[in-house]
Amino acid sequence: MTIPSPAHMPLSLAACAALALTVLPATARPGFTPIEPIRATARAFLEGYAGKQYDKAEVKIGRLDRRLRLSPCEQALEGFLPAGSRIPGKTTVGVRCTGSKPWTVYVGATVTVRVHILTTTRPLARGEYLGPSDVTLTERELHTTTRAYLTNPADAVGKQTRRALPAGTLLTARQVKSPPLVRRGEKVLLLARAGALTVRMSGTALSDGARGDLIKVRNLTSRRVVQGEVSAAGVVTVNM
Structure with a gap:
């Protein structure tokens, strides 16, 4: 029995042999x-x-x-x-x-x-409150995460714009802010806390503040100015 040389092999068999010799070193060492x-x-x-x-x-x-x-x-x-x-x-x-x-x-x-991002449906002025019809979810392609885009309507509806926004703007966390729970000049309840002890006092807010904001308040009794955190509507908490 003799084994034919590559020159005498059928063309398809010779081609397969050559392909195997070419591919083996690259993929299956x-x-x-x-x-x-x-x-x-x-x-x-x-x-x-x-x-x-x-x-x-x-x-x-x-x-x-x-x-x-x-x-x-x-x-x-x-x-x-x-x-x-x-x-x-x-x-x-x-x-x-x-x-x-x-x-x-x-x-x-x-x-x-590709993500669904909140997009403005109309031009919005600075300080305008966002309603449910002012935003819609639009699918967009993202290549980076350099901006904190909003994807949940609850994160925008009821908040204020920090600047004027044209229709079609992709909303980010920096473009909106929570509405103030305390306004400058308003009388507020001061809660001074020291451990388990809480003292209630009256004060006057010296600036607007949303929940979590630190603002200054003038104590109406001592006239001292203290800094506290807005914790609820008309309430500022001071940790002593």
Whole structure:
């Protein structure tokens, strides 16, 4: 029995043999972890991570040097987000083996997400209160998280605009503020607290203040000016 040389093989068989010789060194080196499982682990991790935070996410995994020689891993590969990495946008995802010969490799990636963001439906003047019909949810594509966009109508309705906003503005937390619960010149209840002891006094607010704001109040009895936190409508709490 004779084995035909490549020159005498059928064209399809010769082509398959040549292809196998070409692909084997790049993707299936004996004794080393292939590149594709690493990329697949990175993709699966980022898709799962982004899916918990955003409505839709698209993940693009960067290339890895196919000359990498990483020991075989008898454990399932693990993906993780290194310290300082964030999504969406360009990021880095780690893939590690926790087997008997552990290793870690970092893979570049780009994550693009689509989220529903609150958008103004009409032009709004500075200081105007937002009503339910003044905002709507619009799906937008985000490449970064540099702005704290609002995604829940409850975070905007009933609040005031800090400046004039044109129709179609994507709302951020910095563009709105809570309405004041205390107004300048109004009489307020001062609650001075020291441990379990609370003393009630009357005062005059020296500035407007929303819940959580620190404002100055003049004590109507002592005439002293103290600073406290607006805790409710007409109430300022001072921790002694």
